[in-house]
Amino acid sequence: MQIVMLGHTNAGKTSYMSAMYRTMALEGIGGFRVRAKNERAHQQLLTAGTGLLRGTYPAPSDRRHEYTLTLRHAASPLIDFTWKDHRGGALRDRSTVDDTRELLEDLTGADAIVLFLDSVDLQNSEAARRKIRNLTTVVFQALENRTGTTPIVIALTKCDLIDESRIDRMLEPFGSFIQAIRQQQYVIGTLVPMACGPEPRNVDVPVLFCLYFGVRHHADAMVANLNEAAASARRFAARDTAYDRWINGRLRGEKTNRELAADAYLKAEREYRRLEPMLRPIQQLEHLLGPIEIF
């Protein structure tokens, strides 16, 4: 699963990555944990995340970063995912600039998108509210012609520094975008007010919201495979006759319908064994994310 972060410079993308990682790697939520596949990345993110707790913020990204991570539930790995962080300025550069081109390509292939908005900027600056357009334009283009569900998170950063009663007004320029997403069958959005500093808040929500759809997608594919295998097994079993066993099986040496049915049942059972460990975590994720409002 590919998750892409999108936001202007200083929107808090890099801080979020560190804060989320520290929380999800060390503490976890409801038995869910995230772990980087690369040990060096693990150490870097933990160090940066711990620094945040002391009020030391990481420098903004000056280039694209890609982290390969695993979501685990208890001891079991659930899903691998790639988290992509881009230089904020890439959004305002021309498409001939390498990292802008990469950002646009990443967005087109993204399974989930997290939009970062600096709530302090939004509260204080008309220009910041206007810049929302730059974000939504590229997201619209990335969402065109999709047929699978794409989660979109609007992560409102630095909420510990603003008057939260004004959030609705701050988000007015986002109204049309939210309305458009609401009407789109294949896109599901949510808005998450967050803080990534010494007192982190809601940092687990964007990542778990995105991953829920990834895990769910995998589970749905397994259910489809399981149903298909079970239907095949039933079809073959219905064609199991003495003629088939004796003539096709014994005389011709072909696989009989009975054997084919047994193979299909085995395949269905294998799929169920892969699916079964995902069912409880999915329910738990649904429980964790249940109170979240979606659009």
Next chain:
Amino acid sequence: MADAIPAIQVTMLGGTGSGKTTYLVGMYAHLSAGLGNFFLHADNRDVDLDLASAWDAMIEDGLLPQPTTEEGGLQVFDFTFRYGVDPLLRLNWVDYRGGVIRDRDSSKQDVSQLVARLGETDSVYITLDGALLADVLEKKPAAETKLQSAIGRYARTLGEIADQRDTQNLIPPSVVLLITKGDLLRSLLPGDVAQRERQAREWAQKLLPQVFRHDWDVAVCIVSIGRIGRLTSSRVDPGELAPFRIDRPMVFSLYSYYRRAAIAFAAIAGKAEQETADHQRTRDDSRRTLLGRLLNGKQQQQLDARMGDLRRYHDVMEGLAAECRLRCDILADELLDTPMYIEGAWTAVR
């Protein structure tokens, strides 16, 4: 699929300094941020950046965009018009350099391009400089002559388009009379908004009678980017920028496109229905006698198959017509305050 999305052409004309480029920049900033559920996005990211930067320069520093010049030639923009996330239409927009219509020298590349383009365009924007109209209202010397000269050129061009379309049996384009710098007119045209609109309608009909024909869809759109008055330099006071109805021309172009598409699809569906009825009669006639039933079995089978095809085709066309009518209704909500001349009469869409 991207290929299945219909494409339309919009051609924008107007004299030098009439405000075409400023209008385009403002309109794009407005519609790309979303109007209700409608969005307009440049297909090319760099075009999006350029238009957005031009708007930012206006809003932040009061810098007006540079007009299209002969050296720059025509400017072509490919846009996608969306309802929510879904693309509805691809839009090929051409902004002609100021004054191109004045040149009758067809050896100039963009003049010949313009003539060819007008032959196939779906919507034409005739930009009338609001400052010139204000001059006329203020009875400034030579203003009336300048206006008549400018309008005469448009009238001649539109006449040529009409003839060309008639010859090729094509639907005429929709026409937007885009009156820019509307803030200058607001104080000069007496009465309330409704009275000013009525006056603008009468004015438009008097100035460009060639456009007001039964088969042409026309809208008169008075727009402004703010209370900036007469331009004396390339800078304006950013605090006075407040776009007024700059989305209406585009919404009207799309409304007219869907309105006519709905009519065309309904006509095709009607024709298919008529053809089915004709085949049914032929079939019934051929089965009236026992001999006919015995001898014309193959013909009857062919007619049954043809009628089946026609019914399916009819249903598809009816479905498309209904879809277009639905989109028309949605767009109409945004045009309640826009004077439109449709099927030979001024109309309120609701």
